[in-house]
Amino acid sequence: MHCLVVAVFAGVLTSAPVLAQQDAASRGERDFRACMPCHSLEPDRNMTGPSLAGLWGRKAGSLESFERYSDALKSSGIIWDDRSLDAWLTDPDRMVPGNDMPFNGIKDGHARADLLAFLKEATKPGPEPQRNARAPMGGMGGMMGGMMGGGGRDPDLKSLEPSMQVKAITYCHDTYRVTTADGKTGAFWERNLRLKTDSGRDGPHSGAPALVPAGMMGDRADVIFAAPDEISKTIEGRC
Ligand code: HEC
Numbered sequence: 001m002h003c004l005v006v007a008v009f010a011g012v013l014t015s016a017p018v019l020a021q022q023d024a025a026s027r028g029e030r031d032f033r034a035c036m037p038c039h040s041l042e043p044d045r046n047m048t049g050p051s052l053a054g055l056w057g058r059k060a061g062s063l064e065s066f067e068r069y070s071d072a073l074k075s076s077g078i079i080w081d082d083r084s085l086d087a088w089l090t091d092p093d094r095m096v097p098g099n100d101m102p103f104n105g106i107k108d109g110h111a112r113a114d115l116l117a118f119l120k121e122a123t124k125p126g127p128e129p130q131r132n133a134r135a136p137m138g139g140m141g142g143m144m145g146g147m148m149g150g151g152g153r154d155p156d157l158k159s160l161e162p163s164m165q166v167k168a169i170t171y172c173h174d175t176y177r178v179t180t181a182d183g184k185t186g187a188f189w190e191r192n193l194r195l196k197t198d199s200g201r202d203g204p205h206s207g208a209p210a211l212v213p214a215g216m217m218g219d220r221a222d223v224i225f226a227a228p229d230e231i232s233k234t235i236e237g238r239c
Contacts, residue, residue, distance in 0.1 A: 021117065028118025031111050034103075041122050045201070049101060055080050055123040060096075072098035085119075086112055155212070157204040157224060166209040166223055172239035178211055178223065186211075192220040197228050209234060 038048040045051050050066035061074035076096050078084050087095045089112050091105040106112050155164070165181035176193045179185045194214070197203070204210045206226035214220045225231055 024114045024117040025121060026118070027111075028114035028116065029122075031106070031115040032118055032122075034106075038101075038103075043125075052119065052123050054125045055085075056120060057081070060084075068100070070096075070098060070100040072096050073100070082116060082120075085116055089115065157198065157202060157210045157212075160204070160208075160210050164211050166211050166234070169223065169235045170238045171235050172237070176235070178221070180211055186221075188219070188221060194220075194222045195231050196222050196224045197226065197231075198224050199227055206230065 043053040044065040046066045050063045060078035061069040162181035168179040170177045174190045176188045209225045212222045
């Protein structure tokens with residue numbers, strides 16, 4: 001009986017710090033939502049901001065696949081580690097005046113510590129480390145995945161359902177009419193149809209632009225092309 005009690009007690013003692021760490025990381029994963037619209041954890045998947053994969057030990061402004069760094073960040077000489085990242089996330093403008101990250105900072109020290117605990121694991125190099133790191137967190141990871149698939153990230157533009165495959169676009173006065181592969185044609189006020197390009201991994205095949213609904217009312221959409229020269233080639237001025 002005693003042995004059992006001791007064993008159970010010892011078990012609690014050894015697992016408590018591990019659990020505490022996991023708690024911090026999963027709180028941090030929640031805080032990472034503030035960063036997700038602009039930063040991915042996948043290598044070289046850049047959005048508004050650079051991918052954060054492999055962040056620790058990296059020189060600031062040095063990710064070669066990201067072409068939009070400010071001169072201020074590039075010439076800052078910072079190497080990213082626990083301390084520099086804590087200062088950056090406290091107040092980016094104070095640490096690197098003139099940087100281009102539109103983010104005010106996180107003033108709560110606990111929240112920063114949690115976020116860094118999560119990021120340190122999730123940005124470790126290796127084969128798909130962030131996915132593996134997320135798996136044990138179960139519900140949370142699944143929810144984040146769902147969120148990214150449903151709202152934040154675009155659908156897979158390389159294998160589109162017919163209702164999203166653009167076949168033709170005409171332009172008449174102030175109206176675009178977009179015909180899709182399911183045979184339907186939708187009309188959009190010109191200010192409500194956004195023409196975008198994505199030449200990257202997430203973009204459509206060339207010559208196969210995608211119609212992606214935007215907003216709640218069904219009156220707005222994006223057409224995403226693989227390259228800018230496709231835009232005027234696809235749109236025919238005709239009433
Ligand atoms: C609205 C978009 C946006 C949000 C939100 C955002 N960032 Fe950024 N981030 C950027 C941009 C843009 C840059 C590049 C800044 C520059 O070049 O001056 C950047 C740069 C960085 C860098 C430097 C990376 C490098 O390669 O040197 C880190 C680290 C970083 N962000 C972390 C975060 C974290 C963590 C969060 C969430 C708490 C966050 N960012 C929120 C857009 C954003």
